[in-house]
Amino acid sequence: MRIDIISIFPKMFSAVLDESIIKRAQKKGKVKIFVHDLRDYALDRHRKVDDRPFGGGSGMVIQVEPIFRAIQAIKKKIKGKSKVILLCPQGKKFSQERARKLSKCKNLIFVCGRYEGVDERVRLYLVDEEISIGDYILTGGELAAMVVVDSLVRLIPGVLGDKNSLNFESFEGNLLEYPQYSRPSQFKNWPVPEVLVSGAHDKIQAWRKLESLKRTRQRRPDLLK
Numbered sequence: 001m002r003i004d005i006i007s008i009f010p011k012m013f014s015a016v017l018d019e020s021i022i023k024r025a026q027k028k029g030k031v032k033i034f035v036h037d038l039r040d041y042a043l044d045r046h047r048k049v050d051d052r053p054f055g056g057g058s059g060m061v062i063q064v065e066p067i068f069r070a071i072q073a074i075k076k077k078i079k080g081k082s083k084v085i086l087l088c089p090q091g092k093k094f095s096q097e098r099a100r101k102l103s104k105c106k107n108l109i110f111v112c113g114r115y116e117g118v119d120e121r122v123r124l125y126l127v128d129e130e131i132s133i134g135d136y137i138l139t140g141g142e143l144a145a146m147v148v149v150d151s152l153v154r155l156i157p158g159v160l161g162d163k164n165s166l167n168f169e170s171f172e173g174n175l176l177e178y179p180q181y182s183r184p185s186q187f188k189n190w191p192v193p194e195v196l197v198s199g200a201h202d203k204i205q206a207w208r209k210l211e212s213l214k215r216t217r218q219r220r221p222d223l224l225k
Contacts, residue, residue, distance in 0.1 A: 001031045001105065001156060003149060004074045004082075006067065007112040007142050008049060010035040016146045025159045033149070034074075038062075041069040050115060059116035067111060067122050074109055082107035084127045087141030087148070088117060091130030094148060098131070102148070103155035110148070112141030174223045176216045178208040 005013065013035045016022065025031045039047035043065065050060040075082060083105055092098075102108060111118070111127060123130065133144045154160055181192040195207045216223050 001103075001153075002078060002107045003031060003033045003153075004078075004107075004109045005033070005035045005112065005145055005149070006038050006070045006074075006110065007035065007140075007145070008038045008062075008114055009112075009140065009142055010037045012142045013146065016150065021159060022150060022153050025153050025156065028158065030156050030159050031153055036070055036074065038066050038070055041066040041073065053116065057116070061116050062114055062118040062122075064119035064121045064126070067118065068126060071109060071111070071126055078107045080106055082109050083129070084109045084111065085148075086111045086113060086118065086122065086127040086130045087132075087144040088113045088130050089132050089135075089137055091132040093135075094131050094133045094144075094151070096151075099148070099151040100155055103152040110141075110145045112145050114140040174216075175212040176220060176223070178211040178215065 007013070017026075017033055017035070022031075022033070026033060038049050042049050049066040050062050053059070053061045071084060083102075085108065087110060111122065131144070131148060133147050138144060179193075181196055185192045185197050193207070195203050198204070
């Protein structure tokens with residue numbers, strides 16, 4: 001998989017892309033990630049990529065032309081089709097199901113919005129879909145892009161050490177994950193459930209299934225619908 005990210009603050013991504021699972025995925029050759037500075041595609045020497053909105057109003061709007069130039073330049077380097085995604089509050093809410101679908105794409109281009117947003121022509125003519133990570137406002141799409149990239153990269157086959165661990169995570173099968181415990185089995189007056197130290201694997205699996213159902217019903221009953 002190849003992932004390209006367009007942003008006016010490209011340095012923000014190093015803390016996420018150069019650490020942990022995403023770093024290992026890149027070293028393994030499972031994914032290639034490139035971050036592009038939108039200002040490199042500006043037309044003037046001041047590297048300006050935003051301007052005031054037509055019709056008046058507060059704030060600044062990211063211009064369509066630098067984004068167009070950036071996307072075109074990236075597509076020239078890509079073999080095959082690519083999906084262009086805009087990170088913005090108006091997009092469809094991101095989910096585990098969407099992460100699974102995106103993890104199967106060969107090429108992804110993420111556009112990070114800023115300020116009052118992007119020129120509407122970006123939505124109309126340049127992107128294939130829009131994604132939001134929740135009903136709240138961020139200062140820009142960079143953090144949202146990091147969340148989406150982290151979520152989908154770990155689903156690429158061979159990225160995680162234990163491939164079976166993906167089957168038991170929250171939101172798989174529309175259930176929240178069961179409670180997890182580790183050593184010591186007794187700390188203060190807080191014991192680990194006896195079934196987990198019994199060695200009876202059938203009973204352990206039944207307990208985990210039941211706890212997943214109970215937790216989902218209590219915390220996210222909407223998932224059970």
